Amino acid sequence: MKHGDILEMFLLDSPATDCREFGNGNINSTFLVTTESGSRYILQRVSEEAFKDVPALMENIEGVTDFLSAKAADEGTAPHVLAPLKTRNGSTWVKKDGYFRVTPFAENSISLEAPESDEDFRECARAFGTFISELAEYPAATLHETIPNFHNTPDRFRLLHEAMERAKANPELAPRLDEAADELKFALDREEEAGTLQKMRDDGTLPERVTHNDTKLNNVLLNADTRKLMYVIDLDTVMPGLSLYDYGDCLRFGASTAAEDEKDLSKVSFDLHMFRVFTEGFVEACENLTAEEKRMLPAGPKTLALELGVRFLTDYLDGDRYFLTKYPGHNLVRCRTQLKLVEDMESKWEKMNEIVKEITE
Ligand code: ADP
Numbered sequence: 001m002k003h004g005d006i007l008e009m010f011l012l013d014s015p016a017t018d019c020r021e022f023g024n025g026n027i028n029s030t031f032l033v034t035t036e037s038g039s040r041y042i043l044q045r046v047s048e049e050a051f052k053d054v055p056a057l058m059e060n061i062e063g064v065t066d067f068l069s070a071k072a073a074d075e076g077t078a079p080h081v082l083a084p085l086k087t088r089n090g091s092t093w094v095k096k097d098g099y100f101r102v103t104p105f106a107e108n109s110i111s112l113e114a115p116e117s118d119e120d121f122r123e124c125a126r127a128f129g130t131f132i133s134e135l136a137e138y139p140a141a142t143l144h145e146t147i148p149n150f151h152n153t154p155d156r157f158r159l160l161h162e163a164m165e166r167a168k169a170n171p172e173l174a175p176r177l178d179e180a181a182d183e184l185k186f187a188l189d190r191e192e193e194a195g196t197l198q199k200m201r202d203d204g205t206l207p208e209r210v211t212h213n214d215t216k217l218n219n220v221l222l223n224a225d226t227r228k229l230m231y232v233i234d235l236d237t238v239m240p241g242l243s244l245y246d247y248g249d250c251l252r253f254g255a256s257t258a259a260e261d262e263k264d265l266s267k268v269s270f271d272l273h274m275f276r277v278f279t280e281g282f283v284e285a286c287e288n289l290t291a292e293e294k295r296m297l298p299a300g301p302k303t304l305a306l307e308l309g310v311r312f313l314t315d316y317l318d319g320d321r322y323f324l325t326k327y328p329g330h331n332l333v334r335c336r337t338q339l340k341l342v343e344d345m346e347s348k349w350e351k352m353n354e355i356v357k358e359i360t361e
């Protein structure tokens with residue numbers, strides 16, 4: 001069985017009997033493990049391409065899951081996070097040709113690649129909004145920055161410029177510059193405007209909060225029967241950030257009318273009805289949003305879509321090192337959907353602002 005030696009190090013309820021690839025994450029390698037008693041667990045090899053200090057990352061996850069579990073216990077409710085399992089040595093990870101960790105498998109849960117109803121999307125909005133609210137008292141200074149400048153959009157552009165230079169100097173990658181010429185132009189034309197949120201973070205106009213920072217729909221597990229929140233997962237990037245990152249990232253994914261890697265761009269647009277539904281849920285759950293945060297809500301999905309388009313493009317020019325890909329042009333295809341969403345949001349900008357005003361005023 002794959003990874004049997006690693007699984008032996010963790011305090012599973014009985015010996016593992018099966019371990020197979022699982023899920024649609026773009027970063028870590030995820031496996032579903034079954035044990036002799038029939039219990040199931042998730043085993044993950046954490047990406048060292050993405051995360052340079054995995055023990056520090058695991059310390060963040062332990063801190064945040066302990067904090068939220070204690071809070072839930074105080075309130076007599078079940079926690080909406082899954083704590084990592086301990087190893088025989090009392091650690092939460094094992095290093096053996098990479099870093100591995102185990103969490104209990106959430107039985108009877110679903111992880112969506114697209115909302116199947118308004119209520120699904122509203123529930124995810126509430127889940128991420130509540131996550132921020134509940135971490136308001138968390139000692140943010142104790143969190144390690146697992147990926148420095150993760151949502152620093154100007155810095156993402158800086159990395160794009162560096163990747164362009166590297167590609168130019170590399171005969172194998174240089175043709176990718178021509179292939180992506182239109183996308184590069186589209187992104188670079190918007191470089192200045194893309195720095196707005198970062199500027200407002202730097203000058204304190206927007207408050208720093210402890211945020212999730214990777215709020216794709218499939219990082220929420222809903223109960224398969226009730227469609228209510230079970231767990232917020234993928235806590236690798238919990239760090240100080242802006243509420244607008246979490247709001248924007250989930251919207252650019254969940255309010256898109258097509259998959260993140262749809263090749264037919266005529267299918268990709270930003271759904272204003274889903275924008276409204278999500279905004280209602282998020283504003284209700286994320287308590288104490290300031291007037292500036294509310295005013296800037298439309299910039300959330302637009303900035304995050306552009307930033308991710310730039311990140312996919314950078315990885316494409318770098319020869320696909322960061323994101324897990326299924327075929328050679330996968331990152332360019334993903335970049336195109338994000339830029340198409342930006343273009344569509346630009347055309348719907350006034351309407352987006354009107355919707356936000358209706359909900360928040
Ligand atoms: P990545 O960082 O690669 O996205 P995730 O932690 O999000 O890794 O895991 C990938 C996918 O595996 C999730 O989107 C979800 O569908 C599934 N998954 C992860 N952890 C669990 C769990 N504890 N129970 C059920 N499914 C899970």
Ligand code: GN1
Pocket residue numbers: 024025026027028050213214216219234236237249260308
């Ligand atoms: C990655 O790990 P996953 O698949 O939930 C990425 C996000 C991107 C997303 C795009 C740590 O998310 O930032 O928005 O892919 N996570 C990290 O699909 O880089």
Ligand code: MG
Pocket residue numbers: 025026216218219234
């Ligand atoms: Mg994930």
